[in-house]
Amino acid sequence: MASMSDLKKRRASISSTGQITKAMKLVSTVKLQKTRVKAEHSKPYFRFLYDTVTSIIASSPDASSPYLTRGVDGKIAVVAITSNRGLAGGYNNNIVKLVTSWDVPKEDLAIYAVGTKGRDGFIHRGYNVVSDMSELINAPMFLDALYLCQQLLDAFRAGEIREIYLAYTSFKNTMVQEPILLKLLPLQFDREEIEKKPTFSPMNYEPSEEEVLAQLIPQYMAGILHGAFIEAIASENAARMQAMDNATKNAEEMMEDLELEYNRARQSSITQELTEIIAGANAIS
Amino acid sequence: MAAGNTFHLRILSPERVFYEGDVSMLELTTTEGEIGIYAGHIPTTFVLSPGVMRIHERPDGSFVREAALHSGFIEVLPEEVHVIAEAVEWPEEIDLNRARVAQQRAERRLKRYNSGMNVMRTELALRRALVRIEVGEKR
Numbered sequence: 001m002a003s004m005s006d007l008k009k010r011r012a013s014i015s016s017t018g019q020i021t022k023a024m025k026l027v028s029t030v031k032l033q034k035t036r037v038k039a040e041h042s043k044p045y046f047r048f049l050y051d052t053v054t055s056i057i058a059s060s061p062d063a064s065s066p067y068l069t070r071g072v073d074g075k076i077a078v079v080a081i082t083s084n085r086g087l088a089g090g091y092n093n094n095i096v097k098l099v100t101s102w103d104v105p106k107e108d109l110a111i112y113a114v115g116t117k118g119r120d121g122f123i124h125r126g127y128n129v130v131s132d133m134s135e136l137i138n139a140p141m142f143l144d145a146l147y148l149c150q151q152l153l154d155a156f157r158a159g160e161i162r163e164i165y166l167a168y169t170s171f172k173n174t175m176v177q178e179p180i181l182l183k184l185l186p187l188q189f190d191r192e193e194i195e196k197k198p199t200f201s202p203m204n205y206e207p208s209e210e211e212v213l214a215q216l217i218p219q220y221m222a223g224i225l226h227g228a229f230i231e232a233i234a235s236e237n238a239a240r241m242q243a244m245d246n247a248t249k250n251a252e253e254m255m256e257d258l259e260l261e262y263n264r265a266r267q268s269s270i271t272q273e274l275t276e277i278i279a280g281a282n283a284i285s
Numbered sequence: 286m287a288a289g290n291t292f293h294l295r296i297l298s299p300e301r302v303f304y305e306g307d308v309s310m311l312e313l314t315t316t317e318g319e320i321g322i323y324a325g326h327i328p329t330t331f332v333l334s335p336g337v338m339r340i341h342e343r344p345d346g347s348f349v350r351e352a353a354l355h356s357g358f359i360e361v362l363p364e365e366v367h368v369i370a371e372a373v374e375w376p377e378e379i380d381l382n383r384a385r386v387a388q389q390r391a392e393r394r395l396k397r398y399n400s401g402m403n404v405m406r407t408e409l410a411l412r413r414a415l416v417r418i419e420v421g422e423k424r
Contacts, residue, residue, distance in 0.1 A: 038300075045297045048369055052360055056330070142299035146371060204329040206317050215332045215358055219371060226299055 018251030025244035071162030082118030089243035092117035140229035379421035
């Protein structure tokens, strides 16, 4: 049986770990709420972009844009959104796993890493990380998304990449977050939904349909990216909240066990002392 | 539509709904030049370029609100006008010092580059800075 002082030390250490995890859980909860508010604010913008892009494509089916067709050669770009911090359960690892388990040879992939945890995971597994924008996930701004989007589209036009995918963790609710792989480019729209769209014909385009699309599509893609950043942050905080909740519960459980063990040790030491005293007293008298 | 000479305007930025209300005229800069939109404009989609946007809330020219509008597009529909901006700011939200630094930086960069995409981007950055300064100084 461990000695009383050992047990005391362990109790103190587990209790302080428990306090830390509890505090981290509270912090994640607050951050999650903040992110959800942000997500609510950026929703109308995205809805609008989507509506406009689809209505342009619906009203002018022959409008051409290089972004609507698949590139011939080049790699497949994957924007992998993870976080810069650990202790979030399987959050970061799930994204790495999602991409590595994809049946595309790793030589064909070009990783655009957002988040150091994912970046390190990919580098460790020998993937080609071409760009690292981990800094932006700390506080994503729309301009960051736009910048990343320009980078991707430049590479796309130069023929370095032929398709663009987005790997991020979708936020279902506080309990469930699902890592998903989403195709960004070439753009795909639901044909049926497009046909249902009311079209305002005749709609005019200044300077031209192509130019409007050329402005619109990067903005639309940046909108998707921005939305994904915010959703990923919400998922990260939800995942950390859960992980820290579990850790706190485990710490409490261990504390209970240790308390029991400590009391037993204390009791047995008292019993032993008593026997010794009584034995000593008996020997004298 | 109220009185037939106002239209409903909605300005969206990535972070929020920037403006919503009935206005009588809207002035802004497109890639084709500066335009003014009244009620009953023909349905058109324009590509925007950085410029000062003026929202005329009353037909007599009182209540004009200004904002710095940087790229995006505007969709004019029969009943409504939507501006979907990449970035848009009221004068009080503009950091003049930052805009001046950005102007300096862009001008220096322009001297270094000769042609290509970088020049285009830097020119855009310069125009954004200038628009910010113009709107911000009127505060």
